[in-house]
Amino acid sequence: MDQLAQQLVNGVLIGLVYSLLAIGLTLIWGVMNVLNFAHGEFLMIGMFLSYWLYVMAGVDPLFSIPINAVALFLLGMLVYRFIISKVMKGPALAQLVVTFGISIFLANFAALVWTPNFRSIEHTLLSGTWDISGLKLSIPKFVTSIGSVATSLGLFCFLKKTRIGKAILAVEMDREAAVIMGINTERINSLSFAIGSALVGVAGALLATHYYIYPFVGGSFGTICFCIVALGGFGSIEGAFVAGILVGVVQTLGGYIFDPAYKLAIVFIMYLITVWIRPQGLRGW
Amino acid sequence: MTIRRVLLVLAVFAMALALGAGSALAQQKVIKIGALYPLTGNLAATGLDCKRGADLAVEIINGNFDLNLPFAKGEGIPNLGGAKIEIIYADTKGDPKNGLAEAERLITQEKVVALIGAYQSSVTKTGSQAAERLKVPFVCSDSSSPTLTERDFTYFFRVSPHDGTMARNQFEFLKDLGDKQGKQIKSVALIYENTEFGANVAKMQQQYAKEFGFNVVSDIAYPANASDVTSEVGKLISAKPDVVMHAAYITDAILFTKTFKEMNLVPQGFLTMAGYIESDYLPTVKADGNFMTVRSTFALDLAKKKPMVGQVADLYMKKYGIPMGENTARSFTAPFVLADAFNRAKSTDSQAVVKALLETNIPGDQIINPWKGVQFDPKSHQNIHASAMLVQIQDEAYHTVWPFEAASRELKWPFPAWKDRK
Known part of the structure; x- marks a missing residue:
């Protein structure tokens, strides 16, 4: 019984990491209908950035969050400006393949310049585990989940309250109408791609506090994120947030109660049932 | 495409062809061995470890070293006129499909005379199927699944212990x-x-x-x-x-x-x-x-009983700047076993090499692992002395x-x- 509660907590913690990764992905999809396969590799770049800042300048990953956000924002903008915006004019297949190409390039480029070795940050401000009457709560994982909630809320407020945020939502809902209303959609595309990347940069800094770092780490998170985006409804920020937690909990509890060998199968069955009942996903339209 | 671009592309092709021809000429007294390893993907770091081990082994065989390892002293393989060994690496990405495809490519296009690798048992399984079909010896010293030597393949040999x-x-x-x-x-x-x-x-x-x-x-x-x-x-x-x-x-x-x-x-x-x-x-x-x-199957403190292990470990440290480990030690042994077979077979013909591999008897003091030696079971082709x-x-x-x-x-x-x- 104790283990069951423990697993529930663990599920929420990993679920919130998934949420943070998935909202960036879903934002990009929602605005420009581009599935960014390089999302996991952007995460990897974020993790490495935190790692190098820690090793070379002694910056704790917690403080590299803003640096990561800005750096990945710029990276996202450049990738959009010089690669994505070009293929947006081409056939749909080109859009699909190009981000896939970027992902392979980034992972292998990282392996080339930083070697494929594993790294981890040892003495961060966050380490250790709280023991709350038998319930184990990893401090770095807990702070990561708080960071995820805060970032998601921040994004949500930005989209609902600011002029630019409302413009992003407008483009997401109806691109043609937005153009007629005088919204510069090209700028909104670039901005959304950059914001989506910045979010994954934040996730990179948070994950760097307790996860191993290596060039192919993106792959461990990539596939599950697509599932979450689809489950939450393509383009829906709230949907992705809720779906992330849901997947985390179902995966962890399912693995514990049934068999860990089937934990991903359980997640995908849940996904299939959901799209069967609601083809647009939890919060899609 | 403009004429200039076409010309440029043609020029690049011509240069590539010239380079290819040049290297073919230089490879007269070279024995090509193919190596399958996961050089990118999740196990890229592991693949690199394995590659380093095999590279060091080849360096020792080809060069002149004062070590108690087969062919360390004197350059190359003596019975083949001092022929050198060259390893052609292929990246499996850790995927059994690629293991099969790359093994085929190494054999049919790169014309390798033997294969080593592939670390992951699942990849070795498919890679060795290709080798068996194309009749090329595969000497594995790093995969541990027992089923690999339960298939009674003619061309598959395993040096390391199985699970x-x-x-x-x-x-x-x-x-x-x-x-x-x-x-x-x-x-x-x-x-x-x-x-x-x-x-x-x-x-x-x-x-x-x-x-x-x-x-x-x-x-x-x-x-x-x-x-x-x-x-x-x-x-x-x-x-x-x-x-x-x-x-x-x-x-x-x-x-x-x-x-x-x-x-x-x-x-x-x-x-x-x-x-x-x-x-x-x-x-x-x-x-x-x-x-x-x-x-x-390896530890640096084996050097206390077998000083040669310490010498090899020092060479490794000098070359790569990190201590030698288990995976490196595993992949290190296969090239020696193959070189020894080439030498006794006086040929790289696959039938002759298989016959020589079956007669392999490398004593324990000439390997870095803590075993009594290398000798293959005539049926399964598993090294009977290997243990953990x-x-x-x-x-x-x-x-x-x-x-x-x-x-x-x-x-x-x-x-x-x-x-x-x-």
């Missing part, structure tokens, strides 16, 4: 622990990644647990490369085993170690393998890796702890609680 042997070694250790040190173990929990490697390790462990009279309280397969393993560790905690036996590659080994600590799993001991002895494991988990007991020892991580380094007679450090048992560390 059956090593699982038996692990239970011999547990029995020894009770008999010689009075530390009685009753139950074990098996946890393993669900590919060829892990699943077969578990099958063998189940079999030997029964034979040696240990109770398996939990048998957990999990998907490799997961991003979170708390449910797996939760199941282990609920099972309360005396000993946890884990079969994992590097990514899982790191993640599990962190999760064991976080969720405070403290059995009497952890018996582990593979990922836990990769060169990246300790630098990543650091002191959290202490007191893990790992099965191994156990090392334990203490002070963030691997030390031989079993067989007890060969130990360089005393075994620390039971596993100290996480909270009492540091």
Whole structure:
């Protein structure tokens, strides 16, 4: 019984990491209908950035969050400006393949310049585990989940309250109408791609506090994120947030109660049932 | 495309052709061996370790070194006029499909006369199928699934011990622990990644647990490369085993170690393998890796009894700047076994090489591993002398702890609680 509660907590913690990764992905999809396969590799770049800042300048990953956000924002903008915006004019297949190409390039480029070795940050401000009457709560994982909630809320407020945020939502809902209303959609595309990347940069800094770092780490998170985006409804920020937690909990509890060998199968069955009942996903339209 | 562009492309092609022809000319007295390793993807770091081991072996064979290894003294392979060995690497990306395709490519296009590799048992399985079909010898010194040598292939040979042997070694250790040190173990929990490697390790462990009279309280397969393993560790905690036996590659080994600590799993001991002895494991988990007991076919402290091991390890350190490890030591041995076969066969013809491999008899003092030597079983082609020892991580380094007679450090048992560390 104790283990069951423990697993529930663990599920929420990993679920919130998934949420943070998935909202960036879903934002990009929602605005420009581009599935960014390089999302996991952007995460990897974020993790490495935190790692190098820690090793070379002694910056704790917690403080590299803003640096990561800005750096990945710029990276996202450049990738959009010089690669994505070009293929947006081409056939749909080109859009699909190009981000896939970027992902392979980034992972292998990282392996080339930083070697494929594993790294981890040892003495961060966050380490250790709280023991709350038998319930184990990893401090770095807990702070990561708080960071995820805060970032998601921040994004949500930005989209609902600011002029630019409302413009992003407008483009997401109806691109043609937005153009007629005088919204510069090209700028909104670039901005959304950059914001989506910045979010994954934040996730990179948070994950760097307790996860191993290596060039192919993106792959461990990539596939599950697509599932979450689809489950939450393509383009829906709230949907992705809720779906992330849901997947985390179902995966962890399912693995514990049934068999860990089937934990991903359980997640995908849940996904299939959901799209069967609601083809647009939890919060899609 | 403008005319200029076409010309440019043609010029590049012409240069590439010229380069290809040039290297073909230079390769007259070169024996080409193909190597399959995961050079990109999840196991890229592992593949690099393996590549370094094979590269160092080839350097020793081709060059002139004062070491007690076959062909170290004098350049190249004597009976073939000092022919040099060249390894052509192919990247499997850790995928059995690529293992098959790359093995075919190496044989049919690169014209390699033998293959080594491929670290992951699942990839070796498909790669060696291609080799068998195309009648080219495959000498494996790094994959451990028992099924590989149960196929009675004509062209497949394995130098290193398989999981059956090593699982038996692990239970011999547990029995020894009770008999010689009075530390009685009753139950074990098996946890393993669900590919060829892990699943077969578990099958063998189940079999030997029964034979040696240990109770398996939990048998957990999990998907490799997961991003979170708390449910797996939760199941282990609920099972309360005396000993946890884990079969994992590097990514899982790191993640599990962190999760064991976080969720405070403290059995009497952890018996582990593979990922836990990769060169990246300790630098990543650091002191959290202490007191893990790992099965191994190599340890740097073997140098105390076999000085040649120390000399090779020094060469390795000088060349790559990191200490030599288990995976490197495994891939290091295969090129010597092949060179020895080429030399006795006086040819690289596959039938002659297979015949020579079957007659292989390399004494124990000419290999860096702690075995009595290399000699293949005539039917299965498994090295009959291969076995495992156990090392334990203490002070963030691997030390031989079993067989007890060969130990360089005393075994620390039971596993100290996480909270009492540091």
